Amino acid sequence: MTVQNRIALVLGATGGVGGETAAALVRRGWTVRALARDPGKARLAGVTFLKGDALDREAVVAAAQGASIIVHAVNPPGYRGWKTLVLPMLDNTIAAARASGARILLPGTIYNYDPAAHPVIDEATPQRAHTRKGKIRIAMEARLEAAAAPEGEKAGVRSLILRAGDYFGPRSTANSWFASGLVTPGKPVKTILYPGDKGLGHAWAYLPDIGETFARLADREVELPAFARFHFEGVWDADGTAMVGAIARAASLKRPNVRQLPWGLLPVAGLFSETLRELSEMKPFWRHALRLENRKLVAFLGEEPRTPLDVAIRATMQGLDVPVVEASPSLKLSRAA
Incomplete structure (x- = not known):
């Protein structure tokens, strides 16, 4: 069984998850709309950009008319303004989904969990966060679950959460660990700054694979319960060497210079930068291995x-x-395939 009305609204289409999901939906025959503050500057093949902002409820509701899914992949850039902006943006998307009858698709994170307590997480693992960002993420999912309840004044909004590890891909943003540590955009690889401890596993998710997974789930969203969660295993780097090795091979480095991220400096730098302050809270996820179980998705x-x-x-x-x-x-053959 597949969705009959194949119209999607993507919030955050100029970002990593939103852009790759929009591209995957277009490939699979969906009509895709997106919001942008300046539609004239936004470019994504097959996507129609409308003027608007995720913080403008009227704009989101209007853009969602006739849509059967809304991809909520919008975040404040550089982790700035999470406390005041994230939940209001989600509330606007919930209002738009309620008005249009669409299902919300939300990219989930591992930050909802205590990595020291759960080395492997599945959809039933208790969510207990110790960071500001993680607590907000838990609140986001709680609002979606409440909105999907069969009873209540604000019930009846369907949603789907796809949880994955740290993102990397051609559309990686400055929020990503890959683009803010492992490599420097626009420069040759000379030093690989790795955040994790030696020998410690870490979960990564390639953005085009995430987009394709969202699109396949969207094709069959009518088969899902009102509130659904799936975990995406992605790339499990068992000891931290797989990502470093792949970067070294791509850059033709026989002996890559690998240095550990100077975590001790981040709290000090965070006094002057909200982005660095939020990044410093993520240290436990690089001190403990946390793997996602994907049996339900498969x-x-x-x-x-x-x-x-x-x-x-x-x-x-x-x-x-x-x-x-x-x-x-x-490799060329694999890319073409």
Whole structure:
């Protein structure tokens, strides 16, 4: 069974998750709209941009008319303004979904959890966050679950959460660990600044794979319960060497200079930068391994979309204007496939 009215509204289409999800929906035959403060400057093949802001409820409600899904992939840039902006933006999306009858698709994070308590998480794992960002994320999901309840004045809004690890991809933003640490956009790789401890596993998610997964779930959203959660395993780097090795191969570095992120300096720098202050709170997720269990997702879709790591890393670096060496014939074939 598939969705009959294949119209989607994407909030955050100029970002990583929103952009890749919009592109995947277009590939799968959806009519895709997106909001932008300046539609004349927004460009994404097959997407119609409308003037508006996620903080403007009337604009969001108007843009969602006739849509069957709303992708809520919008966040304050650089983690700035999370406390005051994130929940009001979600409330606007809930109002738009209630008016249009659309299902909300929300990218979930691992920040809802205590990584020291749960090395592996599935959809039933208790959410207990110790960071400001994690607590807000828990509140977001609670609002969606409440809105999906069968009774109540504000009930009846369907939603879907797809949770994944840290994002990387050609559309990586400054919010991502990949673009703010492992490589420097626009510059050759000389030093790889890795946030995690040596030998510690970490979960990554390639943005085009996330977009494709969202699109496949959107195709079958009528088969889902009113409130649904799925976990995306993505790239499990068991000891922190897989990502570093793939970057080194793409940059043709035989002995990459790998340094650990200077966590001790972030609290001091955070006194002058809200972005760095929020990043410093994420330290526990680089001191404890946390892996996502994806059995529920695979059971529903049949598989989890997965791009070979070397192909994904090369595409990510090229998207960030980081020089890479010529790909081998096997990698070129994999990319074409």
